[in-house]
Amino acid sequence: MQPYLQYILLLGAVVIVGALAMPRKKNESIPEQTVQNMETALEQFMENMEKDNAELASLVAKSQQEAKLEAQRKELRIAELERKCEQLAEQLRHSSDTSAGAARQTAHAEPKPGAAVADSVREVPVPAGTPEAAPQSDSIQTRYSDLFRLYGQGKSIEAISKKLGMNKGEVQLIIQLAKQEDAAHA
Known part of the structure; x- marks a missing residue:
């Protein structure tokens, strides 16, 4: 035999003897009580x-x-x-x-005798939705000329309301009434 084979065989034999001579470790299994406790906890x-x-x-x-x-x-x-x-x-x-x-x-109505004509015709407030609400000479655009000037310049409703110290809803209402007035006169 060749010398390197002898070394390999000798080394293998030493490993086998060493393995047999070493004490074996005990298989430490988990105690059954611990397994039952874990199962109970999981349940x-x-x-x-x-x-x-x-x-x-x-x-x-x-x-x-x-x-x-x-x-x-x-x-x-x-x-x-x-x-x-x-x-x-x-x-x-x-x-x-x-x-x-x-x-x-x-x-x-006929004026009363002796009374002035101006006294006999009283001003009655007329709601905004009626045709009598906006006479030609006193249109909504003339009453709120500053508002419509700003609106015509392209200012937003919010900017107009801040500038004139009005509520936004009031500004919107006036603009809508003016549009209705224009449509009624068209």
Whole structure:
């Protein structure tokens, strides 16, 4: 045999003898009591998770039901407010028709003997929606010339309201009334 084969065989034999001579480690298995404790803890954890999940599901269902009821209440409230708004609009139309009729009667009334003509014709306030509301000589654009000058310059409603110290809603209303006035005269 060749010398390197002898060394390899000798080395293999030493390794085998050394392995047999070494003490073996005991297989330390996990005690069965510990395994049972872990299984019990895991089961309790799962039960708690299922209980929490059921509570969460009931909370979500309750929240959805409350949201649905709240939405229904709001829809009823909106319907009621719309109905009231329509009633008020009808009352406004009725009162404006009545005011317009009263203004026409006052304008056509005969002056009392001995009284000045100016005293017999009283000014009756006329709502903005009637044709008598805006006589040609005193149009809304002449009454609010500063507002329409700024509007004509392309200023925003917010800028106009700040500049003139008016509310934005008031500025919008005046502009809309002017448009209606222009459409009525066209």
